[in-house]
Amino acid sequence: MDDTPPSGVADGDAALAAFRRSIDNIDAALIHMLAERFRITQAVGQYKAARDLPAADPAREAAQIARLRRLAQEAQLDPEFGEKFLRFVIEEVIRHHDSAKKSHTSSSSSEVG
């Protein structure tokens, strides 16, 4: 690469690039965590379907939301966002189970974790 000219803009670009490298690392971690979470909810769905356990568990879901709101607050993240994020992930879990239902007629579950 060229030498960085000692201008404000070039300094800016270097600082911005550093911020972005951190964001990219965090995003990679998030994607891998989400992949692992879906591996587990998939296993839970199969587990429950095999035992005819009820797919949904509203008490569990309420406890998850309350906990994530509290964790978000502790991490200085908007608790509304903590809840919105969990609902976003749950929707995807349901979507996965719906696709599974289409391929396997009788062994699906909408367990959301």
Added chain:
Amino acid sequence: MDDTPPSGVADGDAALAAFRRSIDNIDAALIHMLAERFRITQAVGQYKAARDLPAADPAREAAQIARLRRLAQEAQLDPEFGEKFLRFVIEEVIRHHDSAKKSHTSSSSSEVG
């Protein structure tokens, strides 16, 4: 707690509880990662606003989406979900900057990372 009766259901509950402990650990990690990501995008927003750098960067966003889709695929996560997730997070970053704009009339930015 009572002794666990040696029934199939009780075995089921123990296995389900173990799955759920893993899900809860992953969710806590996700929330803390997201909190850190928003700390950085907030700093980026302030940084760009102070230097009158353009808030949006479509080329950066396209590169992020392509990379997250690739990472998702490698992790056996639906690439569509990888992209949907990034867009969900970006929407929240924009919402943060919009709220910031309301409190500080001239120093906002919709930098999304």
